[in-house]
Amino acid sequence: MYGNHAIGEAAIRAGCQCYFGYPITPQNELTEYMATHLGRRKGCCFIQAESETAAISMVYGASLAGARVMTSSSSPGMSLKQEGISYLAGNELPAVIVDVCRGGPALGSIVAGQSDYFQATRGGGHGDYRTIVLAPSSVQELADLTHLAFDLADKYLSPVVVLADGMLGQMMEPLEFKHEAPEVLPVRDNALRGARGRPSRIVRTCNSNTNEIEELNWSLYRRYQLIKKEETSYETFLTDDAELVVVAFGIAARIAKGAIKTARTEGLKVGMLRPVTLWPFPSAKLAELSNKVKNFLVVELNMGQMLEDVQLALGDKAEVSFYGRPGGVIPTPSEVARVIARLYYQKGLK
Amino acid sequence: MKKVFTRPNSLKRTPFHYCAGCGHSIIHRLMCEVIDEMGLQDKTVGIPPAGCSVFAYYYFDVDMAEAAHGRGAAVATGLKRASPETIVFTYQGDGDLAAIGTAETIHAANRGERITVIYVNNAVYAMTGGQMAPTTLLEQQTTTTPYGRDMRLEGFPLKMSEMLALLDGAVYIERTAVNSPAGIRRTKKAIRKAFQTQIDDLGFSMVEILSPCPVNWKMTPLESWQWIDKEMTRVFPLGVVKDTAGKSNAD
Incomplete structure (x- = not known):
């Protein structure tokens, strides 16, 4: 439909x-x-x-x-x-x-x-x-x-x-x-x-x-x-062994999911937290994830709005990176996969 | 002893907060008399405006709900469509209805919404301290037309009743004034007819009431009554502006 x-x-x-x-x-x-x-x-x-x-x-x-x-x-x-x-x-x-x-x-x-x-x-x-x-x-x-x-x-x-x-x-x-x-x-x-x-x-x-x-x-x-x-409601995807967690919602999460699947085939331990409720925001879950994961990547179709909520939830407990495409531009999964891979190696996560 | 005059049941015992000589309290009372006489107290919902009569819900003993400035006709539309058996009225001033709420009012009338609009025209924004309204007369001094309303700068007094009368959905529109015993009696008849138009499921009904505002007009109550006759009614003539109800008129 x-x-x-x-x-x-x-x-x-x-x-x-x-x-x-x-x-x-x-x-x-x-x-x-x-x-x-x-x-x-x-x-x-x-x-x-x-x-x-x-x-x-x-x-x-x-x-x-x-x-x-x-x-x-x-x-x-x-x-x-x-x-x-x-x-x-x-x-x-x-x-x-x-x-x-x-x-x-x-x-x-x-x-x-x-x-x-x-x-x-x-x-x-x-x-x-x-x-x-x-x-x-x-x-x-x-x-x-x-x-x-x-x-x-x-x-x-x-x-x-x-x-x-x-x-x-x-x-x-x-x-x-x-x-x-x-x-x-x-x-x-x-x-x-x-x-x-x-x-x-x-x-x-x-x-x-x-x-x-x-x-x-x-x-x-x-x-x-x-x-x-x-x-408060969210979905987690492959976060159990993740070294890098992507945070994204809506259609951006859909795209990121595709990118994460690609990254996994290359052996990168990447997972995702997808807030289903944007307010209330799943801050507690993010804080919990940060006990194990020290690198997060926020992907949004804007210049960094949910990013602020992620930063508030994580404080200085983890590093937060951002990839955004504003103005109605929709990135492809392979584009996001490249961003993930680059960040993964930059942070020395291998 | 026979009681010949009493407070309507639909009017609460709360003392009015309105200024001496203001028309709102007269109009409130007339509406409550009509609501009582037509047996509507337990099936009516009223939507007061932003303005001096924002606290109208402290006086009317019927269900009441606030609305954003100018949105009365749209709120009433939603309420009436969701609950067609409820009698719905809005109570709006000239700033509310003729400036910020012009679009909502015109389209509610054009759809022929079965609502009753009580439109109180006192030619100023009274609650905010007497600024120019769309209905302010030419040359009239207000706090935002300190040199008098200039047609070349501020345009002309807006005649909502005549504008709405052009719309097929508007069934009954009358302009009255509450500056004399005769005018007050006429206003009550018009209010009754407007509610009857809604009850008969005919379409949009509105009564525009010219109402004195001595404080912002900087007049005594008596002078303000005279000013309505001498000045306001020349621009806003009294009488039935439109009646396609097809039944007996307000008389």
Whole structure:
């Protein structure tokens, strides 16, 4: 199945009831899929909004009403969505936001990029908040992590970002859906649909009492600590005997995996740590690996964004090198294999 | 003794924080009277704006949720589409609706969203201290047009009701003013009709209400009422701007 379609089908099977989008390459097939397959479903709705800002505001409205709701975009559009994501986070409302990332800055390129790692993992909008960020690395994972995103959003009453990229969105792979679409999901307990049989409720952050807003921030902080403890997720590949560990996510990890297989045939002991959750970041696992491994190579389709998280996690316990291709350029596995081999010998690892 | 005047159930007992002579408290009360009379209290969700009425949720005893500045119509759209049986209104000022939220408002109206917009036009950004609004009159002094609004520099007062009336999805639009007992009664009828348009599933409805802001206009409350009649209504004429509801008018 086509990557962008897989996200859409997974969302419908996760019980997504509302989708609000705005055309932007390279995620258009997802918006079109939702128009075709969600728009006419009973109790569901699809709107092609007038802007990304409007789309995320509609997401906010539907989430207020207790619906499972999703929007999707790509890098420039994600910048516009940050306003609404901050409102979702501040008002503790679940939503799934898919970013089929391309190369920036500004209008940039329309093919794959990973230049929005900072934007996704640091909150992105104004205020002291985080979003859970899931980074798929295959079409199967586009589907699996989209489904997981809806569950995590509801569990933690928080927006969840699926950070894909233009290559994943545009490629075709076999996959298996693990869930059937539910008939109609029950309305979430705290839905705002009119105060029938209960006192009226207010959903708001704005308050002249700063103590109350400080308490909200503490409450979010405690939830984020819980998410770090419970939801951090990663994949390791051939790390048991590794002398050099590559750290990469998403499509870069896919490319690096190919490079590592080549390196292994040449006898180089190379492994990989692939964060599946970019926030929370698997810092503890990296620190654990650094007890044995002293050389790490971060590979990204940007100029070094996740690199900073790796450096924070490792401190001075290991040496961290970096290889990045920004602007939408996608390196081949053999190119990354050459970088691995050169580094391996430079560090005297043989 | 027979009770002839009382606080509507939908209006909380919280004292208003609004300035003396401000129109918001009158409009809040009118809306709550209509919500009570139409039996909508337990099926309504309101979206207040960023602006002086940001704390409207402390006064309306219905479900309320904040929205980002200007996004009221889009938030209301999402809410209404996810829960079509809920009665959804936005309460927006001229900065919110006619500047930062122009796109959201126009497209919600054009889609014929079944929402009711209460648009309070006082010709200034009041909460931030009286800056120029899109609706500020020519020659009107504000903190950002200290020499008066100059058409060649700041353009002209924006007439949202007339603009929205061009859209097929907009069904009922009326402009009223709350600067006289007659105007207040008319405003209540218009609000009722706007909610009825939504209940009847006909399309987008909006009431634009000219509302005094004596503090930022640097007038007494009485002068501000007179200024609406003498100046504002010349640019923003009162009356039904559009009604394709096909039923009885607000009278």
